[in-house]
Amino acid sequence: MPAKISQRDFAQLLDGPAVDREIDRLTRKRGGWLDVAQILSRRINGTVDWERLGPAGSRYSVIGSRGEAVLFDDRMDESRIIKLRGREENGYGTAGFGCILVRNERGMIEYGPGSMEQALERERLSWQVLGFGCELEAIIGDHAGMLLAQRFIAGRAPTEREIRSWMTERGWEPLQMRRDVSVTLRDHAWQRDGIGAFDANETNFIRSEADGELYPIDLIVWPMPQ
Known part of the structure; x- marks a missing residue:
């Protein structure tokens, strides 16, 4: 069974001053970064129900917030990255606990918000x-959020060409010409044996310094909608 942690206890594991510094940094950039700062605040504070965050030096130090998750360093285990995912209303919007593939009202394949169970699947x-991929670290509160752990890979972003070669060598077929896939998703969408692997771009792969291999760190993997 996965570990469960209360919202208050999780809040105490977060380095509050580091969260404040990151929000301040984003706010000072102004423009669209103000929205990013607000989303980061909602994702963290909404998940812990606005409990007081921990002191400087606490276990989890925020790295940043990207599409589906808030990322943290784990000061007790530097070999991994921690990802916080949560409810739509807590700043995760159309991602939910993690995007899945759905058909919209026009029959086009696009992203839809996934439940916690779907994110784990x-x-x-x-x-x-x-x-x-990631492994479940803990469930926060009454399904207020979840923590996923992923091995930290030191390296560089690969090129689009390297990604295409990696996917093709493993039997994946590109969906660039698939007319029922949303136009904005086609260039980085693949399928194999009825499973889709979407968002396969250079920000979601890394080439390891240690072994030279490519690692897919954040693809959206889901059965192709019928």
Whole structure:
């Protein structure tokens, strides 16, 4: 069974001053970064129900917030990255606990918000078909959020050409010409044996310094909608 942690206890594991500094940094950039700062605040504070965050030096130090998650360093285990995912209303919007593939009202394949259970199934599929993914670390409160742990890979972003070669060598077929896939998703969408692997771009892969291999660190892996 996965570990469960209360919202208050999770809040105390967060380095509050580091969160404040990151929000201040984003706010000072102004423009669209103000929205990013507000989303980061909602994602953290909404998940812990506005409990007081921990002191400087606490276990989890915020790295940043990207599409589906808030990322943290784990000061007790530097070999991994921690991802916080949560409810739509807590700043996660159309991602939910992690995007899945759905058909919209026009019959086009696009992203839809996934439940916690679907997000965990997505990680299982990622391990199964890509050989890499996240593991469930803990569930926060009454499904207020969840923590996923992923091995930290030091390296560089690969090129689009390297990604295409990696996917093709493993039997994945590109969906660039698939007319029922949303136009904005086609260039980085693949399928194999009825499973889709979307968002396969240079920000979601890393080439390891240690072994030279490519690792898919944040693809959206889900059965192709019928």
